[in-house]
Amino acid sequence: MNLAIEIENITKTYPGVLANSDVSISVNSGSIHAIVGENGAGKSTLMKILYGMIKPDSGSIQIFESNANMSSPKDAINLGIGMVHQHFMLAKNLTVLENIILGIDKPLLKNIKLSKYKSEIKKVMDLYSLNINLNQYIDELSVGEKQRVEIIKVLYRGAKILILDEPTAVLVPQEVKELFKNLKELKDKGVTILFISHKLDEVLEIADEISVMRSGQMIDTVMNNNVSKIQLAEMMIGKSLPTPPPRITSSEDEEVLSINNLSSIDEDGRTVFKNITFKVHKSEILGIAGVEGNGQKEVVESIIGIHPLDTGEVVFRGEDIKKQSTRERLESGISFIPEDRQLQAMIMDMNLTNNVIIGRQNIEKYKSSLGTVKTRNAAKESEKIISSFEVKTPSTNTLATALSGGNQQKFVVGRELEDNPSLLIASQPTRGIDIGAQSLIWEKLRNSRDEGLSVLLISADLEELIGLSDRIIVFYQGKLVKELDADKVSPEDLGGYMTGLKK
Amino acid sequence: MKKIFKTLSNRYIVFMPVLLVLVVAQVETYSQLTTSGTFGAAVRLAIPILLAGLGGLYSEKTGVVNIGLEGMMIMGTWFGAWGGYTFGAWQGVFIGMLGGALFGLIHAIATVSFQVDHIVSGVAINILAAGVARFLNVIAFKDVQYASSTASPRIQGDIEIFTMPFLAGGKIGESETFNLLGTIENLDIFLLSDISAFFLGFLSNISYLTLFALALVPVSVLVLWFTPLGLQMRSVGEYPAGSESLGVNVYLMKYIGVTISGALAGLAGSYLVVAGTGTYLEGQTGGRGFIGLASMLFGNYKPFGVLMGSGLFGFADALQLRSPQAVHGLLIVISIFLLILTFKTFFEKKYKVSILSFLFSAAFLLWFMNSTSIPNQFVYFTPHITTLIVLSFANQRIKLPEKIGVPYKKGEIN
Numbered sequence: 001m002n003l004a005i006e007i008e009n010i011t012k013t014y015p016g017v018l019a020n021s022d023v024s025i026s027v028n029s030g031s032i033h034a035i036v037g038e039n040g041a042g043k044s045t046l047m048k049i050l051y052g053m054i055k056p057d058s059g060s061i062q063i064f065e066s067n068a069n070m071s072s073p074k075d076a077i078n079l080g081i082g083m084v085h086q087h088f089m090l091a092k093n094l095t096v097l098e099n100i101i102l103g104i105d106k107p108l109l110k111n112i113k114l115s116k117y118k119s120e121i122k123k124v125m126d127l128y129s130l131n132i133n134l135n136q137y138i139d140e141l142s143v144g145e146k147q148r149v150e151i152i153k154v155l156y157r158g159a160k161i162l163i164l165d166e167p168t169a170v171l172v173p174q175e176v177k178e179l180f181k182n183l184k185e186l187k188d189k190g191v192t193i194l195f196i197s198h199k200l201d202e203v204l205e206i207a208d209e210i211s212v213m214r215s216g217q218m219i220d221t222v223m224n225n226n227v228s229k230i231q232l233a234e235m236m237i238g239k240s241l242p243t244p245p246p247r248i249t250s251s252e253d254e255e256v257l258s259i260n261n262l263s264s265i266d267e268d269g270r271t272v273f274k275n276i277t278f279k280v281h282k283s284e285i286l287g288i289a290g291v292e293g294n295g296q297k298e299v300v301e302s303i304i305g306i307h308p309l310d311t312g313e314v315v316f317r318g319e320d321i322k323k324q325s326t327r328e329r330l331e332s333g334i335s336f337i338p339e340d341r342q343l344q345a346m347i348m349d350m351n352l353t354n355n356v357i358i359g360r361q362n363i364e365k366y367k368s369s370l371g372t373v374k375t376r377n378a379a380k381e382s383e384k385i386i387s388s389f390e391v392k393t394p395s396t397n398t399l400a401t402a403l404s405g406g407n408q409q410k411f412v413v414g415r416e417l418e419d420n421p422s423l424l425i426a427s428q429p430t431r432g433i434d435i436g437a438q439s440l441i442w443e444k445l446r447n448s449r450d451e452g453l454s455v456l457l458i459s460a461d462l463e464e465l466i467g468l469s470d471r472i473i474v475f476y477q478g479k480l481v482k483e484l485d486a487d488k489v490s491p492e493d494l495g496g497y498m499t500g501l502k503k
Numbered sequence: 504m505k506k507i508f509k510t511l512s513n514r515y516i517v518f519m520p521v522l523l524v525l526v527v528a529q530v531e532t533y534s535q536l537t538t539s540g541t542f543g544a545a546v547r548l549a550i551p552i553l554l555a556g557l558g559g560l561y562s563e564k565t566g567v568v569n570i571g572l573e574g575m576m577i578m579g580t581w582f583g584a585w586g587g588y589t590f591g592a593w594q595g596v597f598i599g600m601l602g603g604a605l606f607g608l609i610h611a612i613a614t615v616s617f618q619v620d621h622i623v624s625g626v627a628i629n630i631l632a633a634g635v636a637r638f639l640n641v642i643a644f645k646d647v648q649y650a651s652s653t654a655s656p657r658i659q660g661d662i663e664i665f666t667m668p669f670l671a672g673g674k675i676g677e678s679e680t681f682n683l684l685g686t687i688e689n690l691d692i693f694l695l696s697d698i699s700a701f702f703l704g705f706l707s708n709i710s711y712l713t714l715f716a717l718a719l720v721p722v723s724v725l726v727l728w729f730t731p732l733g734l735q736m737r738s739v740g741e742y743p744a745g746s747e748s749l750g751v752n753v754y755l756m757k758y759i760g761v762t763i764s765g766a767l768a769g770l771a772g773s774y775l776v777v778a779g780t781g782t783y784l785e786g787q788t789g790g791r792g793f794i795g796l797a798s799m800l801f802g803n804y805k806p807f808g809v810l811m812g813s814g815l816f817g818f819a820d821a822l823q824l825r826s827p828q829a830v831h832g833l834l835i836v837i838s839i840f841l842l843i844l845t846f847k848t849f850f851e852k853k854y855k856v857s858i859l860s861f862l863f864s865a866a867f868l869l870w871f872m873n874s875t876s877i878p879n880q881f882v883y884f885t886p887h888i889t890t891l892i893v894l895s896f897a898n899q900r901i902k903l904p905e906k907i908g909v910p911y912k913k914g915e916i917n
Contacts, residue, residue, distance in 0.1 A: 053748075074750040089745030091738050092905050102738050103749030105731035107756065112731055269851070 003065060004029040004161055004192040005050070010059030012045055019045040020056070021216045027161075027194060027209075029064070032187055034195040034207035037236055038434045042216040043196050047163050050194075051083045052076040063161070082154025083163040086170075088146050090138045097121070097134040100153045124156050129185050143292075144175035151182070155191075162186065163194045168202055169432075172291055173462070173495030180206050198236070198435070200229050212236055236435075254282040255315075256423050256454040257303070262312035264298060272298050273478040276312070280423065285445070285455040287469030287486065289462065291498050295478035296458055297339065300425050303456070304336050305329050317422065330359060335421035337412055339428040339458070341405070345412045348401040352386070352393065353379045355400055356415055363419075385414035390440060406437030413441050417448055424448070427458045442468060462491040476500050519843060523836045525697055533832030537697040539688055541821050541829075542704025547778070548824075549817025550716045551576070551771040551788075555795025556802065556809035557723055558767030562607075564727060564804065565760030566740035568908045570625030571610050573792030574632030575765045578602040579772020581636040584783030585643055587658025592777050595658055596712060599773025600766045606632060607765015608758075615757045618910035629792075637785060653785035662778055665714065667706040710778045716770070723806040736760050740904035743911040753911060768792060794890060801894055803901050815893060819886035827882040831875065837892075838867035 005027040012020040020042045027033045037043045048054040050061065052070035061068045063079045070076050073083070090099050101117045118134060125131060132141075132148055141149070147167060154162060164183075168176045183193055183206060197203050203210055204224060211221040212235040219235050262276040273295035280286045290296040301307035303314055305326040313320045321329055330336065338344035346355050356378045357366050365381075366374050382396045389410040393403055400408060413429060426445070430438040445468060449455055459465045465472060469486040474497040482497045496502030528536035535541055555572050562569035582602025587595025606628055613624040637652060644650035649657070666673030672682025684706065687699040705717075727733035738746040739756040747753050775787055794816055801815075802808020822830050841864035848857040 072750075073748050077750070083748075085748075089742065089748050091741030091745060093741055093902055094734075094738060098734055098738075102734060102746065103751045105734075107732040107735045107752075109726065109730050109732055112729060112734065 002029040003027065004031075004063070005194070006062040006065070007046070007050065008060050008062075010046065010049060010056045010061070012049060012054065012056045018216045020049070023059070023213075023216075023218045025211055025218060025221065027192060029192050030187060030190050031208040032183065032193045032195055032206055034197060034203040034210045035213060036196075036198055036200065036203055036210060036232065037213035038198060038436070041213040041236075043213055044165065046213070047083065047165060047194070047196060050076070051081060051163060077154075077157050077159070080158060080160040081163065082157060082159030082161070084147065084150040084154065084165065084167060086166040088150055090146055090149060092137070092139045094138060095134065096132055096136055096138065096141075096149050099138060099149060100134075100156055104157070121152065121156055125152060128155060128182070128189060128191075130155075130182060142175075143170050144178060147171070147179065148182070151186075155186075160190070161192045161194065163196070165196050166198075167195070168197065168199060170460075172498055173492055174499050174501065176202065200232050200236075203232070204229060252282040252284075252452075255279050256282050256317060257456070258315040259299075259303070260313045260315065262299065262302065262314070263310050264302060264308060265310055271478050272307075273475070276480050278473055278480065278483075280454045280456055282422075282454055283449055283452050284471070285449050285457055285469045287465040287472040288456065288458045288475060289465055289472055289494055289498055290458075290475030292460065294475045294498075296475040297427065299475070300427060300456060300458060303329075303425060304334055327359075327362065331363060333422040335416040335419070335424045337416050337424070337426040337429050339431070341408050341412055346400045346408060349399060351397045351399055352382045352411060353396045355411070356382045356385070360419075381418060382411075382415075385411060385418060389414040389444070406433035409433050410437050410440060413444060417444065417453075421453065423454045423456065425456045428460060429457070430459070430461065430464060438464075462494050466491065466494065474498055520836055520840050523839055524833075525694065527832045527836055528697065529693060530832065533829050535826035535829040536822070536832055537700055539685070539700040539703035539707065541818070541825055542701050543708065544704075544821035544825055545814065545817040546704055546709070546713060547817070548820040549813040550713055550778075551774050551791050552795045552798055552813035552816055553810055554716055554719070554767050554771035554774065555792050556798040556813055557719060557806060558603075558764040558771065559796045559799040560723065560764075560802075560804060560806065560809060561727075561736075561767065562610075562761045562764035563799070563907055564740050564904060565736050565757045566743065566904055566906050566909065566911070567611070567614050567757055567761050567764075568621035568625065569607075569610065569761065569764050570622055570793075570796070571606065571628030571632075572625075572764070572768045572795055573788060573790065574625075574629040575603040575606045575610075575768035576772040576775075576788045576792045576795075577629075577632040577636050578606045579769030579774075580776050580787050581639055581655070581772075581783050582769065583773025583776040584655040584658060585639070586773075587660075587777055587781075588644075588656055590659070592658060592660045592662050595777050596662075596770065596773045599776070600769045603769015603772060604762050604766035607762045607768070610765065611758045611761035614910070615754055615761070618912065620910070621908050636783075640783065640785075655783035657781045658777060662710045662712045665709050665711055671703055671707040673707075712774060712778045716774065717810075719767075720806045720810050727806075732759075737904070740907060743906060747913070754913070757911075768795075771795065794887075797890055797894055800901060801890075804904070812890075812893075816886050816890050819889040823882045823885045827879065828876060830882050830885050831871070831877050833885070833889075834867050834871040834877070838864050838871060841867065 003026050007023065007025045010020050010023045023042070023046060035043050035046070045054065049056045052073050052075050055071065061070070063081065068079055070079070097114065097118060100121055105112065121134065130148055130152055132145060132152065138146060138149070151162070167179060171179060187193060195203070195207060207224050209221060209223055210227065210232065212219040212232065214236060257280040259276055259278050263274045264272040266272050276299055278286070288296045288300070298307045302309050305324065309322065314322050316332065316334065321332070342348055347358065353375060357373055360366055361373055365377050368374050379396050385391065386393060386396065391407045391411050391414070393407060403411070409430065416424060429445070430441050445455060457465065457469060466486050466489060472484045472486050472489065472494065473480055474482040474484065474494065476498060477500070481503070484494070493502065524536055527533050555576055558575070559569050559572055579599040579602055583595045583599030586598030610624055610628055613619040614621050640655060641652050644655055647656050668675050668680040670683050672680060672685055674680065684699040684703040688696050688703060690696055727737060735746065735751045736756045736759065738751060739753050743753045771791065772788060776783055780787065795813070798812030798816060799809050801812035802810070841860045845857050845860040845864060848860060
């Protein structure tokens with residue numbers, strides 16, 4: 001079999017970090033080759049080097065058995081390499097067609113032959129059985145469709161090698177199925193696929209060969225048919241896997257939060273969510289499942305008072321808090337982990353100590369009699385969080401932006417659990433962080449639950465949702481469509497309810 | 504009833520005031536609202552704003568906020584006057600464009616290459632331009648008669664004027680032709696005469712420079728939406744990292760957009776001089792660059808939208824100049840329009856807005872009934888307040904370029 005890609009002894013260092021150390025890998029033409037590894041293992045760096053976005057310090061790359069010297073993505077495209085980034089490289093206010101043909105013509109003042117392009121793209125879509133409406137704006141597409149546009153985009157440019165960077169991270173199970181069907185079709189037509197992921201089940205389902213990376217080094221390349229999930233995981237993290245402890249406590253009957261008939265309509269008269277009713281008991285984790293944009297984010301935001309409500313009541317420990325300000329709610333014992341740690345949870349240009357104080361500047365501990373802030377107490381607090389949550393940071397004076405994503409998130413979770421709240425609202429608490437940080441956060445959430453904390457958990461990671469929650473409610477188009485027992489539901493079932501296929 | 508008001512969607516409600524103006528214009532006192540003279544003046548007054556607005560469009564579509572339009576326009580006025588004095592009218596227009604383009608280039612260097620905040624750079628350009636214009640004026644016209652530190656001498660020659668034959672009574676050779684639209688206008692038929700007057704305003708005694716400026720509207724649509732260059736320029740304002748990954752030269756596109764923006768603002772400035780006063784005067788632009796930005800927002804980043812926005816301002820400006828009496832008629836237009844809004848918002852269950860609209864409607868009605876004219880100070884203010892009111896109603900669904908105002912560093916993925 002021919003080799004599509006041969007990478008030899010690639011090394012790349014950033015100031016203080018060895019991103020890739022002596023990495024070699026060869027990929028057979030017309031196969032699906034997966035590269036797995038934790039965040040920060042160097043997968044993305046390697047792919048950027050392969051796509052010409054970064055120049056390696058040393059090492060060589062061969063594409064289709066001839067030397068490739070790439071200095072920009074344009075060179076990579078010319079050699080037949082196409083990349084589908086994790087964050088889609090699409091312009092929202094342009095049409096699908098415009099996004100696909102962007103950059104093909106030289107920027108001149110001449111007429112674009114739209115109909116010519118249209119028929120050419122249609123041919124590519126027919127060849128690989130991919131389908132999309134070319135005249136729609138990107139803004140109107142679902143996540144899966146956007147990804148399809150990206151794939152068509154690189155195929156239309158004549159890509160014979162497709163690099164997919166964490167393609168399933170943003171998809172629900174049904175969309176993943178669709179994607180895998182498409183990928184197999186592409187493979188049959190002779191396209192070589194490089195698939196980057198840290199979800200081992202998916203890798204085992206789709207890949208022919210699997211390469212494992214850890215802290216910048218290539219650990220091994222194995223055939224799919226003679227490796228197990230546990231072996232892969234151990235290669236990935238370099239030690240044996242922690243197994244989640246079984247649930248030992250059960251939730252109590254006492255209702256901590258009770259949501260009755262909550263509805264909200266936006267300015268355009270569209271229903272954001274309608275007639276939402278649920279309860280969270282003491283010592284219980286209630287999971288909320290839903291594809292992004294189905295109202296679940298707005299519901300939890302309305303519980304802490306940053307999203308407006310039209311009707312309904314929010315009862316927290318027997319008291320309707322609908323009229324209270326967000327600050328009053330937070331001070332009465334509700335904690336909130338927002339979904340975007342860099343935009344909402346922390347101020348990136350402030351140090352950790354100041355990030356502890358934000359939102360808590362009025363509580364006794366941090367307020368002196370003169371009304372100034374007691375920084376020293378906050379520093380002590382942040383030291384406590386750093387040690388109990390194993391946050392890797394030089395000091396409490398380090399700016400939040402200097403921490404890695406996982407450490408930022410551990411710090412945020414630590415801060416929110418610090419004051420012994422009675423209710424924690426956790427929105428995507430482990431999104432985009434490495435396995436180590438993830439398992440630590442899971443453990444802390446479980447422990448707090450066992451000590452009596454109620455948790456409202458939103459997550460796009462269905463395994464996390466099923467593994468952590470006691471009960472799961474599903475949102476679809478602004479309505480609560482289903483309540484499920486977390487012990488008895490599979491990710492596939494959950495995905496069915498989330499996309500409205502199952503009722 | 505309820506249904507009628509509900510289906511009166513925001514798209515159509517914009518045309519309600521037009522209809523109301525037509526009706527009110529039937530009253531003898533307010534007939535100046537829709538004469539060809541008013542429309543003609545409106546076109547002349549709208550052009551500088553149109554050009555500034557189009558300039559803003561080219562810059563902002565590539566993701567660069569251009570609050571420096573006013574400054575670039577000032578450069579256009581001075582360079583236009585200098586070129587016009589030294590070489591002649593058309594050369595003045597061209598040199599004015601170059602002057603604006605130069606300042607556009609400065610804005611591009613600051614915001615694109617050095618990632619200076621767009622507002623900071625724009626404000627700096629506005630301040631700088633005012634100073635530079637005066638400095639240049641003092642230096643260039645030191646010993647020239649009729650020039651002072653704040654005014655230039657008169658330009659040489661004029662831009663020719665055009666009148667359409669047959670439709671508007673223009674000449675072919677030396678012989679007069681029939682004036683069809685003018686005849687219809689004088690017949691005073693409801694709607695028909697008003698429409699004739701509207702077109703007569705565009706076709707009679709109109710400067711070739713005005714026609715050139717109007718032609719830039721469809722040209723901009725073609726350039727931005729139907730050429731590879733335009734596609735790349737727009738993509739850069741939406742998602743530069745994505746464009747870069749497809750081999751688009753992001754910096755170059757932004758440079759092109761901002762420089763064209765400066766050139767158009769310069770053209771707007773030189774229009775004020777060459778087709779207007781004939782001399783450079785300090786403070787001549789009078790904030791038209793900013794109003795150009797407003798008309799761009801009103802037009803939702805579309806060239807024909809900019810045309811409508813600037814036309815509206817020009818119309819209000821023409822009214823206040825030509826017949827303050829007719830401005831009084833606008834009071835009843837506003838009152839009735841607000842009453843319609845009252846019902847519309849009431850059925851949409853936006854009660855606060857509804858009550859407010861009703862109160863203002865009543866206030867305007869009372870004002871209208873108890874006066875025969877509007878104090879001069881208010882009349883002078885008409886165009887600005889009209890722009891403000893329309894902007895606040897029409898402005899809720901603006902589609903901004905996604906990465907507008909965000910500095911972009913090469914090779915950055917975000």
